[in-house]
Structure formats: structure tokens, C-alpha cells
Amino acid sequence: MSESGPVLQLHQVHKSYLGAVSTEVLHGIDLQVERGEFVALMGPSGSGKSTLLNILGLLDRPTSGTVAILGQDCTALDDAGLTRLRGKSLGFVFQFHHLLPAFTAEENVYLPMLADVGHFEPAMGQRARELLGRIGLKGFETRPAAQLSGGQQQRVAIARALVMSPALVLADEPTGNLDQASGNQAFELMREFNRESTTAFLLVTHNPGLAKRCDRTITLVDGSIE
Amino acid sequence: MRFELQVALRFLQEGRVQTALIMGGIGTGVGVIIFLSALIAGLQASIIDRTLGTQAHVVLQPSEEEARPQLDRVHQDVLAHIQRPAQRLRTILGWPRLLADLRSRPDVTAATPTVEGSAFALRGTANRSVALRGVDSDSYGGILDLRSKLVEGTFDVTGTHAVVGVELAKELGLGVGDTLRLVAPDDHTELFTISGLFDVGITDLNLRWVFISLRSGQTLMDLSGGVSSIQVKLRDIYSAEQVARELGAATGLKSDSWMTLNSQILIGLRSQDSSSIMIQFLVILAVVLGIASVLVVSVIQKGRQIGIMRAFGTRQEQLLRIFLLQGGLLGLVGSLGGILLGTLMALGFQRIATNPDGSPLFPVALTLQLYGRSVLVALGTGLVGSWLPARRAAALDPAVAIRNE
Numbered sequence: 127m128s129e130s131g132p133v134l135q136l137h138q139v140h141k142s143y144l145g146a147v148s149t150e151v152l153h154g155i156d157l158q159v160e161r162g163e164f165v166a167l168m169g170p171s172g173s174g175k176s177t178l179l180n181i182l183g184l185l186d187r188p189t190s191g192t193v194a195i196l197g198q199d200c201t202a203l204d205d206a207g208l209t210r211l212r213g214k215s216l217g218f219v220f221q222f223h224h225l226l227p228a229f230t231a232e233e234n235v236y237l238p239m240l241a242d243v244g245h246f247e248p249a250m251g252q253r254a255r256e257l258l259g260r261i262g263l264k265g266f267e268t269r270p271a272a273q274l275s276g277g278q279q280q281r282v283a284i285a286r287a288l289v290m291s292p293a294l295v296l297a298d299e300p301t302g303n304l305d306q307a308s309g310n311q312a313f314e315l316m317r318e319f320n321r322e323s324t325t326a327f328l329l330v331t332h333n334p335g336l337a338k339r340c341d342r343t344i345t346l347v348d349g350s351i352e
Numbered sequence: 353m354r355f356e357l358q359v360a361l362r363f364l365q366e367g368r369v370q371t372a373l374i375m376g377g378i379g380t381g382v383g384v385i386i387f388l389s390a391l392i393a394g395l396q397a398s399i400i401d402r403t404l405g406t407q408a409h410v411v412l413q414p415s416e417e418e419a420r421p422q423l424d425r426v427h428q429d430v431l432a433h434i435q436r437p438a439q440r441l442r443t444i445l446g447w448p449r450l451l452a453d454l455r456s457r458p459d460v461t462a463a464t465p466t467v468e469g470s471a472f473a474l475r476g477t478a479n480r481s482v483a484l485r486g487v488d489s490d491s492y493g494g495i496l497d498l499r500s501k502l503v504e505g506t507f508d509v510t511g512t513h514a515v516v517g518v519e520l521a522k523e524l525g526l527g528v529g530d531t532l533r534l535v536a537p538d539d540h541t542e543l544f545t546i547s548g549l550f551d552v553g554i555t556d557l558n559l560r561w562v563f564i565s566l567r568s569g570q571t572l573m574d575l576s577g578g579v580s581s582i583q584v585k586l587r588d589i590y591s592a593e594q595v596a597r598e599l600g601a602a603t604g605l606k607s608d609s610w611m612t613l614n615s616q617i618l619i620g621l622r623s624q625d626s627s628s629i630m631i632q633f634l635v636i637l638a639v640v641l642g643i644a645s646v647l648v649v650s651v652i653q654k655g656r657q658i659g660i661m662r663a664f665g666t667r668q669e670q671l672l673r674i675f676l677l678q679g680g681l682l683g684l685v686g687s688l689g690g691i692l693l694g695t696l697m698a699l700g701f702q703r704i705a706t707n708p709d710g711s712p713l714f715p716v717a718l719t720l721q722l723y724g725r726s727v728l729v730a731l732g733t734g735l736v737g738s739w740l741p742a743r744r745a746a747a748l749d750p751a752v753a754i755r756n757e
């Protein structure tokens with residue numbers, strides 16, 4: 127993994143879903159995200175934004191084309207290799223927070239570290255509490271995730287995406303399910319973390335106002351970048 | 353705590369009702385296994401106890417004198433005229449040597465010489481046919497501990513003392529200190545003084561057995577210096593058949609094990625064993641299927657959670673372990689409940705199934721070994737039952753799992 131160069135590089139990525147009729151959803155995407163960039167990904171519903179995000183999040187493989195994270199070509203990696211890279215270099219925030227409801231806020235935040243190391247270390251708790259403090263959830267550390275409000279849960283999910291200090295955070299409509307105030311708050315948090323670190327963000331949104339506040343906007347229409 | 357264990361515990365905690373129900377199922381299954389095993393083991397131990405309580409494991413006797421026809425191919429009909437010679441008590445040649453050899457074997461716990469034959473017991477005008485047992489009072493206790501079966505008097509067969517069963521004593525109106533005349537088939541006769549009365553728990557034996565000294569037996573049976581059988585007890589009762597065959601081949605004597613002499617009982621025990629194994633197998637199968645179905649549902653319910661776990665770097669083998677651990681934990685905790693349930697059922701049964709005097713019909717065999725085995729079986733059952741769901745969880749496509757809102 128190189129220390130300089132783009133965080134993410136896509137070259138001629140095609141994606142087809144094989145069904146009764148095989149449909150191509152992405153038609154040769156070329157895309158590059160630099161370190162520390164904050165990029166908005168827009169496009170109408172069904173244009174392939176989530177599909178693209180899954181591919182560059184190494185959750186799905188392209189039908190053809192290459193994906194490189196931090197200069198490393200991921201085509202040849204097996205599932206274990208993809209998982210390791212995902213855990214260390216990528217963070218995820220989804221529209222529906224996807225916290226583990228049986229764990230507390232603090233535990234949810236440090237779970238990626240726990241999965242990485244295999245056992246608990248006090249430093250993990252410390253890091254999680256520090257992040258929770260920064261997202262304004264001091265005092266909620268031991269609250270079960272299921273007992274937090276939607277906005278609070280999404281902020282915990284953002285903290286979880288950041289806990290490993292990844293090179294790139296992929297956020298698929300993270301504010302889509304929140305009221306305006308909560309959505310704004312969540313967005314501002316990500317923007318703040320982005321400014322203070324080298325973590326790049328790729329944010330799918332339908333909100334042009336938010337997109338304006340990003341460094342750059344990519345628009346996807348019918349599986350191609352405009 | 354290990355990551356996998358912590359997640360497994362939380363998942364079980366999260367599915368509270370499912371967890372409780374399947375644990376109840378496992379507990380019931382293990383309970384049935386424990387109850388059944390304890391019952392059958394107890395029953396079998398008591399049957400064997402009763403059977404072997406009054407028997408040697410191996411009995412050596414002089415081989416039957418078989419009249420051997422001269423094999424004359426021309427006069428086949430000669431076979432029809434061959435007859436067995438009249439039964440007559442014969443001695444085991446060189447028995448002291450054989451006895452010493454037997455006692456030096458590591459698998460033999462006791463060996464004793466006896467003179468056995470039938471006789472008549474006379475008392476006044478009453479008489480009864482009895483089975484004489486001329487025994488060596490020092491070593492006979494290793495075969496049948498009559499001292500512990502005495503209801504009156506002492507086990508003293510020295511000189512012209514005899515020990516008889518309570519039933520015979522009642523029949524002939526005998527008590528300790530009374531005299532009894534024993535008459536052998538060839539009219540040898542002698543007067544004995546009763547020193548003790550025994551009760552071995554079997555009416556027929558209480559009525560027929562008369563114990564006298566080896567020497568008196570030899571005199572009455574006209575077997576001076578000889579013995580008519582050597583009785584052997586072994587460390588492992590189930591090796592009796594094997595040992596009997598070995599001894600028969602080595603000595604040329606007629607050698608019978610308790611297993612041949614009680615083959616019906618043995619068949620009964622074996623079929624009990626196999627039906628018990630069958631039932632246990634089916635119970636285990638049902639529990640495996642129960643665990644599997646609960647966890648399969650759990651994998652489906654937790655699809656999104658599993659997807660996000662994969663996204664933040666959880667490896668496939670970690671997910672495999674998380675679900676195997678859930679199966680193992682269900683089995684482990686369920687088996688503890690099962691031990692409690694099975695023990696209560698077994699003790700309850702013991703309390704209900706009693707002799708008229710209130711004592712249990714037989715003690716149920718609740719052993720540490722049974723508990724340990726049950727825990728292991730339940731653990732294995734949990735792991736087997738969770739194998740398929742664990743594989744499914746590990747193989748879940750995270751993109752699909754996360755997309756499914």
C-alpha cells in the first residue's frame with residue numbers, strides 16, 4: 127500500500143446482474159478519489175449509486191474492470207484479503223444505521239477494532255468513548271443501541287466508521303432517513319472529521335444543498351458518470 | 353473476552369425467547385437421556401447383581417465322561433447303543449495346583465474349591481432333598497459372602513457344623529443349635545449341628561442349599577481329598593465367557609461362564625442396550641434439528657447485522673465460530689438444565705417404583721460419568737446442529753444482506 131497517491135481508483139468498472147435477463151447496471155466507470163477528499167455522489171434513483179458503492183467498498187465484485195484501494199489492485203484478492211482491506215482501510219455508513227442492537231453505543235463503536243484484534247483491550251473502550259464524546263453522545267456510552275434515537279444511532283454509526291481511522295469512508299445516503307436537523311448534524315460531523323484528518327469521504331446523497339458543501343460532486347446517470 | 357464469544361452471547365441474549373425455547377428443548381432431550389440411562393444402568397446393575405450375587409463367574413468341573421463310540425463306518429447303527437455312563441461325582445485331578453494357578457491370575461479376584469452334590473436332609477420324620485455345598489470357609493466368601501446374608505447365628509462350617517437357608521429351617525422346624533441328619537445317595541450319613549441361617553433373597557436357594565465344610569462334603573460324597581468344582585470370580589464380569597473358554601482349553605475341564613449359564617438374561621440386557629441407544633440417538637437427532645432450525649432462522653433474522661459485520665472487517669471464519677459457539681453454548685447450558693431434570697425424574701421414579709416395604713425396586717445409576725457424557729453429547733449436538741447455520745452465516749453475501757432493508 128502506497129502512502130501517497132489516490133485512495134481509490136476505478137478503471138472501466140462494469141457490473142451486470144445475472145438474472146433471467148442479464149442487465150448491465152454500471153457501464154465502464156472510471157473514478158479516482160484523492161486522500162482527504164470529500165466527494166458527493168448524486169444521481170437519480172436506480173442509476174447504480176449503491177451498486178457502485180458496494181463495489182468500491184469491496185462488498186461486491188465488478189463484472190469487469192479494476193478497483194484499487196490505496197494503490198492495491200483488489201481483483202486478485204480472495205474473500206479474506208478483501209475483508210482485511212475493508213476492515214483496515216474502509217469505513218461504512220448506511221442509510222439505515224445498521225447498528226448491532228444487542229450491543230451498547232460504546233461497544234458498537236469499537237466492534238471493528240474488536241473484530242480486528244480478536245479480543246478486548248482497554249484502549250478500544252477509550253477510543254470509542256473519545257469518539258462518542260466528539261459526536262455529542264457523552265453519557266450514552268452504555269446505552270443499548272436499540273434505545274437511541276435515529277439521529278443518535280446514525281452518529282454512532284459514523285463513529286464506528288471512523289474508529290479504525292480508515293483512508294476512505296463510504297456513506298450511502300447517511301442522512302436520507304433523518305430529519306433535516308439531525309441530517310445536518312451528521313453531515314457536519316463527517317465534514318469535521320474529514321477536515322481534521324486524511325480520511326476521504328464518498329457520500330451518496332439526493333440533497334443538492336449537501337452536495338454543494340462537498341469538495342466535488344460526481345453524478346451518475348443510468349450507470350455512467352456524467 | 354474473545355470477540356466471537358461476546359457476539360455469540362449477545363446474539364443469544366437478543367433472541368431471548370428463541371434461546372429459552374431451544375434450551376428447554378435441549379434440556380428435555382438431555383433429561384430424557386439421563387433418565388433413561390440412569391434407569392437402564394440401574395436396572396441392569398440390579399439384574400446382574402441379583403444374578404451374580406449367588407453365582408460364580410466361571411465354574412470348572414470335571415468334563416463329562418462321554419462314551420465315545422468306535423467309529424465303525426460299516427456298523428453305523430452301533431451309535432444307537434452307546435449310552436452315557438451313570439452320573440457319578442468325580443474329582444478335578446490336581447485341583448490344588450490348578451487353584452493356585454487361578455489365584456495367581458491378575459484377572460481373577462477369587463477362586464474356591466467346592467464339593468457339590470445332592471443329599472437328603474432328615475429331621476424327625478420330615479425330610480427334604482437338598483443341594484450340599486462343601487466349602488472352604490476361608491475362601492468361599494470371595495464367591496458368595498454368606499456372612500453378610502446371615503439372619504441368625506454365625507457362618508461356621510467347621511467340624512460337623514452346617515449352615516442352612518431360612519426356608520429350609522422353617523420347613524424342617526430347625527433353629528440354630530439344632531441337629532440335622534444328612535444322607536448322601538450311597539447312604540453315607542452324618543449328623544450336623546446348625547450354626548447359622550442365611551437368606552440369599554431367592555426362596556429356592558434358601559430351601560435347597562446346605563453348607564458344610566469341604567472335608568464333610570468329601571466324606572459324605574465319597575470324594576476323599578477331591579473337589580467337584582472350582583468356582584472363580586473375575587475382575588471384569590463381561591470377560592467371563594472369554595476366560596471360561598481359555599480355561600476350558602487349557603485344563604480340559606468343563607468350563608462354564610455365568611454368561612452361558614444365563615444366556616437369556618444376557619440377551620435381555622443386550623436388547624435393552626440397543627433400544628436405549630436407539631432412543632437416545634433419536635432424541636439427539638431431534639435436538640440437532642431443533643438447534644439447526646432455530647439458528648437458521650436467527651441467521652436470516654440477523655442478515656443485516658451479519659452484513660454490516662462483514663463490512664467492518666469480520667472474517668468468514670469468525671462468523672462461523674460465532675454461530676458454532678452459539679450452538680455449543682446452547683448445548684452446554686441446555687445440558688445443565690437437562691442434568692437437573694433427568695436427575696429429578698430418575699429420583700422421582702426411584703421414589704415411586706418401590707418394593708412393598710418401601711425400599712426402591714433398584715437404585716437408579718446417576719453417575720458423574722453419565723453427567724459428563726451428557727454434557728459432552730449436548731456440546732457435540734450443539735456444534736453439529738449449528739454447523740449448517742454457521743456455514744450459511746459465513747457465506748452470506750454482505751452486499752445482498754445490507755441491501756435487504
Ligand SMILES: Nc1ncnc2c1ncn2[C@@H]1O[C@H](COP(=O)(O)OP(=O)(O)OP(=O)(O)O)[C@@H](O)[C@H]1O
Binds near residue numbers: 151169173177
Ligand atoms: N442484486 C440485484 N439484482 C438485480 N438487479 C439489481 C440488484 N441490485 C440492484 N439492481 C438494479 O440495479 C440498478 C441500480 O440499483 P442501485 O441500488 O445501485 O440504485 P441506486 O442508484 O442506489 O438507487 P437509489 O437512489 O434508489 O438507492 C437498479 O435498476 C436495480 O434494480
Ligand SMILES: [Mg+2]
Binds near residue numbers: 175176177298
Ligand atoms: Mg441506493
